[in-house]
Amino acid sequence: MIIDHPLLGPRDAAEFVYLGDACLIDRPDPGDENAARLFHDYLHIRDNPAGEHRELWFHEHGDRSWLVVTRNTLTHEIVRVELARDVALARGRDR
Amino acid sequence: MPDRQLMARAALDGHERTIGTVAVAEVTDLALVSAAVPRGSDEAFAAALARGFGAARPATGDSTVGDRCAARVLGMQPDQVFILFVPPDPDRPAETVSATLESAAYVTDQSDSWAMLRMTGAGVRTALERICPLDLDDRVFPQDRVARTAMEHLSVIVLRDGADSFLLMSPRSSARSFRHAVELSVEHVSE
Incomplete structure (x- = not known):
């Protein structure tokens, strides 16, 4: 499998490590009054889509x-690769 | 005066070997210092690099050459460069970089953490093709390109510093396995 890195071009998947669903970028606010439930969901609740899946590598x-790699779980086709930093900034995070 | 002295020793004892048309030689005279750019000070860092080493800040994957200390600046990742240079004081390379850059970056001495091998000669790319997952074609990886990758499960930084010259750096702790992997690959294409 080849991942087309936005800065470096196509690189072998052996150079990468997989973490999991890209929703891990959206860490809940520990000060929120529902923090316990939010962190429970953040840690344990995942979609399991047959199709496009956004994941952190x-x-x-x-x-x-x-x-953030968008990969089709049925075909393993990689349709989009973004720097997680850019994704986080676009979501309003400060870094 | 202490009655014992510590003697510097190279990771591969200055190993040199020529196999067919390819020469493999350990590089022992260069220091390597990482410089991490503080958040939000990209411009100040680029200016300090130009003033101190006479080098432009390279994009990730590229390297630039400076006019002081025979420096070469390697763009390792978006907020970090490695500076490869001939150190005026081999015992204090990080201090040299910190002073030269006027503290515009967070520096760490990496010199003794890496074993460095230079591969030169016709056929060097043929030898590397067997173990290096990077595309080393002239159009994709021309002179001055740099990349970190893995060869035979060992982390390796690959710098192309000539048409037929590559500088490879791998962690010192596995230096002999690294040398073995590289030389075996050269042997297999030299028969």
């Missing part, structure tokens, strides 16, 4: 960047 043997 780490380029460990590369530039050490976190990527």
